[in-house]
Amino acid sequence: MRISELADTTGVTIATLKYYLREGLLHPGRSQGATRADYDETHVERVRLVRTLIDVGRLSIERVREVVTALDVPPESRHLLLGTAHDVLRQSASGPPPEAVVARITSLGLPDCAGSPASTQLAQALAAAEAAGWPISDATLTSWYAAMTRVADADVVPELAAMSPGDALHHAIIGNVLTDPVVIALRRVAQEALSARRFEAGGS
Amino acid sequence: MRISELADTTGVTIATLKYYLREGLLHPGRSQGATRADYDETHVERVRLVRTLIDVGRLSIERVREVVTALDVPPESRHLLLGTAHDVLRQSASGPPPEAVVARITSLGLPDCAGSPASTQLAQALAAAEAAGWPISDATLTSWYAAMTRVADADVVPELAAMSPGDALHHAIIGNVLTDPVVIALRRVAQEALSARRFEAGGS
Incomplete structure (x- = not known):
């Protein structure tokens, strides 16, 4: 055409x-x-x-070029492939995360994907929250991880194993881009429902 | 000073x-x-x-002004307050969501917060995913909602009831801004862990 x-x-x-x-x-x-x-x-x-x-993903032109380049020469390994997907979707953050935060993630029994884009992203997000005066307790972090494992269960589908590397990478990137906003919106809806249940009865 | x-x-x-x-x-x-x-x-x-x-929140100057204005004259009701927080944090989206998507949310037993910023955000995110060729099954949506209720359980703390409206609004906005990236990073880490478990053993 x-x-x-x-x-x-x-x-x-x-x-x-x-x-x-x-x-x-x-x-x-x-x-x-x-x-x-x-x-x-x-x-x-x-x-x-x-x-x-x-x-939907609000990626910059620069970042879209990274995605497209990765899709043209996808890694062969399924596992590296997810790392590539997470890498192009990362929030830009400055420098490596503090060692204390990385050690904390490991000590909580969260998977030790040392140096993987996902664990780096987690350490950076935790460090940013803490620096802004919003520490997250071990109990909350562990509970959130269990919840997000439930979410991820629908992400890592068996069908991925049968796809070509390019298709699998496309699936991982586009799936996260399109459904992150759904997951975050569900968090807000759940907050509203809990708030109504906990505070509405009390009058205000 | x-x-x-x-x-x-x-x-x-x-x-x-x-x-x-x-x-x-x-x-x-x-x-x-x-x-x-x-x-x-x-x-x-x-x-x-x-x-x-x-x-951290990557809000525009325009959106930051909305937050600041809301904080200066916070709504009195705890419940409206959460709506205000969600409203300023919404992703900009065009127009009201399709009625079919709204009906589906209700039919699944997700809370019917008709017209609330959170449920509008959810309907828009679902419609966007569907339009891009990524429909989300009822089973996945229900499972994700249960998971995000677990996440929200740590968000809607009883202490909110004792706070001034301004402090509670500040808490709701800043809490979401700082911890959304943590929640999304945990999703990625969980994907890696599940991927390693499901695919690594198989050789690739």
């Missing part, structure tokens, strides 16, 4: 598609002479992925 | 403090003549709050 049809199919303007091509977020079409190129289903899918990462 | 001392105490430059004053994120100091003003502990606390909302 021509670029104008790609624009119609995806609902993304030609100017934006050209921007994606320039920035390397979208692979070039098959050249059909000096001024025309032909695009196919892989372009439609890629444009949809890029839009989801930007609109 | 002078503005230079406020800068030293908070680690925020004088230029940025003046920007916060102009934008109404920071209340004016007590005037001490035409070119001097006096700042106190309330300013130190407010600057720290603004930094946390921007650095």
